[in-house]
Amino acid sequence: MSYPYQIRSLEEYRSAYQASVKDPEGFWAGIAANFQWRRPWDKVLEWNFTEPQVRWFSGAQLNITENCLDRHLAEKGDQPAIIWEPNDPEEHYRILSYKELHSKVCQFANVLKNNGLKKGDRVCIYMPMVPELAIAVLACARIGVIHSVVFGGFSAQSIADRIQDAQCSLVITSDGANRGNKQIPLKSVIDDALVQCPSVKRVIVLTRTRVPVSMIKGRDVWWEDEVRKVETQGNPPCPVEVMDAEDLLFILYTSGSTGKPKGVVHTCGGYMVFTNYSFVNVFQYKPGEIFFCTADIGWITGHSYIVYGPLSAGATSLMFEGIPTYPDAGRFWDIVDKYKVNILYTAPTAIRSLMGFGLDFVKNKDLSSLRVLGTVGEPINEEAWHWYHDNIGKGHCPIVDTWWQTETGGILISNLAGVTPEKPAHATLPLPGVQPVLVDEKGEELQGNNISGNLCIKFPWPSIIRTTYGDHERCRQTYFATYPNLYFTGDGALRDADGNYRITGRVDDVLNVSGHRIGTAEVENAINMHTGVVESAVVGYPHDIKGQGIYAYVIFNGTKTDDESIRKDIVQTVARIIGPIAKPDKIQLVSGLPKTRSGKIMRRILRKIAEGEFQNLGDTTTLLDPAVVEEIKGGRL
Numbered sequence: 001m002s003y004p005y006q007i008r009s010l011e012e013y014r015s016a017y018q019a020s021v022k023d024p025e026g027f028w029a030g031i032a033a034n035f036q037w038r039r040p041w042d043k044v045l046e047w048n049f050t051e052p053q054v055r056w057f058s059g060a061q062l063n064i065t066e067n068c069l070d071r072h073l074a075e076k077g078d079q080p081a082i083i084w085e086p087n088d089p090e091e092h093y094r095i096l097s098y099k100e101l102h103s104k105v106c107q108f109a110n111v112l113k114n115n116g117l118k119k120g121d122r123v124c125i126y127m128p129m130v131p132e133l134a135i136a137v138l139a140c141a142r143i144g145v146i147h148s149v150v151f152g153g154f155s156a157q158s159i160a161d162r163i164q165d166a167q168c169s170l171v172i173t174s175d176g177a178n179r180g181n182k183q184i185p186l187k188s189v190i191d192d193a194l195v196q197c198p199s200v201k202r203v204i205v206l207t208r209t210r211v212p213v214s215m216i217k218g219r220d221v222w223w224e225d226e227v228r229k230v231e232t233q234g235n236p237p238c239p240v241e242v243m244d245a246e247d248l249l250f251i252l253y254t255s256g257s258t259g260k261p262k263g264v265v266h267t268c269g270g271y272m273v274f275t276n277y278s279f280v281n282v283f284q285y286k287p288g289e290i291f292f293c294t295a296d297i298g299w300i301t302g303h304s305y306i307v308y309g310p311l312s313a314g315a316t317s318l319m320f321e322g323i324p325t326y327p328d329a330g331r332f333w334d335i336v337d338k339y340k341v342n343i344l345y346t347a348p349t350a351i352r353s354l355m356g357f358g359l360d361f362v363k364n365k366d367l368s369s370l371r372v373l374g375t376v377g378e379p380i381n382e383e384a385w386h387w388y389h390d391n392i393g394k395g396h397c398p399i400v401d402t403w404w405q406t407e408t409g410g411i412l413i414s415n416l417a418g419v420t421p422e423k424p425a426h427a428t429l430p431l432p433g434v435q436p437v438l439v440d441e442k443g444e445e446l447q448g449n450n451i452s453g454n455l456c457i458k459f460p461w462p463s464i465i466r467t468t469y470g471d472h473e474r475c476r477q478t479y480f481a482t483y484p485n486l487y488f489t490g491d492g493a494l495r496d497a498d499g500n501y502r503i504t505g506r507v508d509d510v511l512n513v514s515g516h517r518i519g520t521a522e523v524e525n526a527i528n529m530h531t532g533v534v535e536s537a538v539v540g541y542p543h544d545i546k547g548q549g550i551y552a553y554v555i556f557n558g559t560k561t562d563d564e565s566i567r568k569d570i571v572q573t574v575a576r577i578i579g580p581i582a583k584p585d586k587i588q589l590v591s592g593l594p595k596t597r598s599g600k601i602m603r604r605i606l607r608k609i610a611e612g613e614f615q616n617l618g619d620t621t622t623l624l625d626p627a628v629v630e631e632i633k634g635g636r637l
């Protein structure tokens with residue numbers, strides 16, 4: 001039996017969902033038939049969650065860029081693939097048709113080949129949100145080179161860690177980046193990182209801000225010069241590298257509750273199928289529509305829903321270089337108005353921040369082109385949901401609340417716009433092929449509705465994480481060892497009377513600050529690198545705009561200047577080690593931390609104090625030094 005690719009009604013959703021559970025292989029084979037494969041699969045799915053090993057479409061061959069570009073050329077060659085809005089609204093926008101994008105990707109893929117790259121090599125991309133970033137990503141994919149995009153807000157040290165972990169041989173960057181009225185010196189950050197990265201033999205530098213940069217002979221080359229070389233070779237075509245479905249497509253680093261960020265690995269076939277399927281169904285994309293995802297390509301949202309999902313669906317993807325508040329808090333609405341955006345996909349933190357600027361920035365903007373709104377990255381509170389619904393969607397646009405993770409590759413739980421019911425603050429129902437379960441502390445699956453527990457998924461979907469790069473055991477430990485035979489998400493959730501899921505947030509030591517994932521251990525390690533710091537403990541606390549703020553308790557016995565200077569220095573150290581996104585919002589200097597007799601920090605107590613909840617601190621008598629709790633309560637910021 002075959003099912004429509006795009007689900008159009010609640011009944012169709014139900015029957016697709018049932019089919020996907022009853023016969024997952026048959027279901028996904030039907031979906032996968034909508035793509036261009038160089039060789040069909042021998043087996044749709046092989047899996048176990050113990051090693052873990054998951055293989056989708058094994059034996060099949062493809063290239064994702066053939067599906068994102070080449071196959072659209074005949075019918076959509078002149079349609080815009082990417083619309084680019086610069087940081088400065090006065091600067092001219094750019095539109096790249098599918099034909100143009102295809103030719104630029106081929107050209108730059110040839111640049112990469114000229115620079116010695118071949119299938120399986122790793123490339124680090126550290127770039128601003130300009131079309132060349134998407135071009136670089138796709139050029140890698142075209143020749144089977146594994147990209148590792150690092151968000152422009154990470155520090156030299158963070159980049160170096162990522163480059164070393166993946167042993168990248170080439171870096172693609174730009175001189176600088178524009179962000180609001182600031183400029184960020186990307187190349188100079190790369191120069192600092194590369195001091196620690198002997199694997200990097202070549203740096204390709206795009207011209208963007210034209211700030212002075214150092215260009216090291218034999219290592220650094222200009223993007224424009226390299227492209228010119230390919231032009232003088234007569235712009236030869238660039239045939240795709242034919243990839244196995246399970247060959248690596250990319251690595252994307254993300255934070256966990258322990259240690260350094262890990263490289264989440266996605267592979268070619270399953271990732272392509274699922275990002276496309278989820279894009280088309282969640283947003284109910286219609287040909288010709290303009291889709292604006294406000295994320296940065298440095299995060300998974302940008303990978304899946306600026307680049308691969310929309311382009312594989314032949315959509316028009318709008319890419320924005322700047323920030324929502326520049327030149328003023330009406331910028332998103334100006335962009336919607338200017339390009340007649342049909343679907344807007346953003347984060348609750350952006351909505352909350354823009355709400356704070358008032359409706360003056362929304363007034364007089366024509367938002368009538370909008371048909372669907374989306375949110376991602378963190379739970380959306382009801383107030384923000386209603387503001388978005390009433391003032392941006394004017395009451396008639398469905399809002400899709402999309403729950404997923406870097407590790408899931410694509411959206412797993414969400415309503416389908418206008419097709420399945422929405423419910424404020426609820427991600428609602430799983431997509432076809434996704435089998436969520438809630439478990440209790442012991443890992444027992446909780447049956448029925450009106451319950452809460454830890455969110456796990458009990459069956460693989462095509463874009464599930466395959467491994468953590470270079471360390472499969474870490475993948476097993478992190479996601480598959482907590483509960484046997486289940487993928488553990490790290491999130492807690494409720495299931496209401498109708499079976500709708502509401503994600504309540506992380507149950508591990510991972511923070512979600514403005515929709516960015518940050519490990520408490522990572523921030524602690526950075527703080528502990530500051531001279532004079534003896535020990536620290538980091539927890540999250542509710543923050544009106546960011547969702548969560550970072551609260552650090554620090555034992556400091558270095559040179560005593562005033563507390564304020566000490567705090568500022570610590571913040572500076574964290575920005576240096578991780579990047580500005582991990583700066584603590586509050587730093588409380590303390591003389592001790594609440595510890596058990598075995599020396600474990602009682603984070604539960606610290607979390608409660610940071611939240612200002614002094615009741616229900618639980619039993620503190622088992623602490624090594626109960627008095628320290630009183631001191632910390634007294635000094636709360």
Ligand code: WT7
Nearest residue numbers: 301376377378379401402403404405406503517
């Ligand atoms: C974590 C994953 C996936 C794209 C961006 C974040 C939280 C994500 C929602 C949502 C409530 C959400 C979860 C998840 N999260 N979407 N709609 N409702 N929480 O990707 O950096 O891998 O973070 O973001 O806590 O585990 P990420």
